[in-house]
Amino acid sequence: MMKNKLLSLSPLPHTWILDFDGTLVKHNGYKTGEDEWLPGALEFLHNIPNDDYVLILTARFEDFAPEKTKAFLAKHNIRYNQILFGMPQGERILFNDNKPSGLCCGYAITPERNEGLENLNLIIDQTK
Numbered sequence: 001m002m003k004n005k006l007l008s009l010s011p012l013p014h015t016w017i018l019d020f021d022g023t024l025v026k027h028n029g030y031k032t033g034e035d036e037w038l039p040g041a042l043e044f045l046h047n048i049p050n051d052d053y054v055l056i057l058t059a060r061f062e063d064f065a066p067e068k069t070k071a072f073l074a075k076h077n078i079r080y081n082q083i084l085f086g087m088p089q090g091e092r093i094l095f096n097d098n099k100p101s102g103l104c105c106g107y108a109i110t111p112e113r114n115e116g117l118e119n120l121n122l123i124i125d126q127t128k
Contacts, residue, residue, distance in 0.1 A: 006121045010103055010128035013051040017094065020058040020069070020083075022113040030065060035072045040118025045078050047122065054080040057087045103128055 021027045024041040048054060060069060062085040073080065096106035109120060 004119050004121065005109065006123070007107065007109065008123050008125045008128070011124050011126050013053070014049070015053045015055065016048060017055050017057065017092070019092070020056050021060070023111065023117075024056075025072075027114055030060070030068060030072075035069070037076070038114060038116030040116045040120065042076060042078075044117045044120065044122070048079070049124075050079070054082075056080050056083040057092065058083065058085055059087050059089045060085050062086045 018024060021029075023038070024045070025038060026036040029036045045054075056073075058065075058069065060066075066083075066085055069085075070083065073083075094106050094108065098105050109117075111117065111120075
């Protein structure tokens with residue numbers, strides 16, 4: 001269980017790479033009915049700064065779920081730049097360098113499936 005995780009970020013624009021099923025919405029909920037937000041996910045998405053880039057990844061098939069998924073996001077006024085369907089179901093690996101100033105430029109938050117994001121606290125640290 002993710003217990004009160006604090007993510008302190010710089011005031012620079014950010015790139016968010018977000019898994020959809022099991023992280024933001026109930027895993028495979030769309031197959032038996034409607035998608036359902038996990039605890040804290042909707043609030044988290046609404047609090048992403050407008051200057052940030054939001055990329056959503058999902059293993060949902062491109063020939064089955066795009067319209068339903070995009071309609072669900074639009075219904076809840078979720079801003080995103082891109083959503084990629086048909087992603088592999090295995091690990092997602094991020095490689096990114098750190099800035100010479102010491103600013104860490106890569107993070108991974110990995111809640112348990114269907115746990116949600118309600119215990120994730122995000123702050124923008126103006127001193128970074």
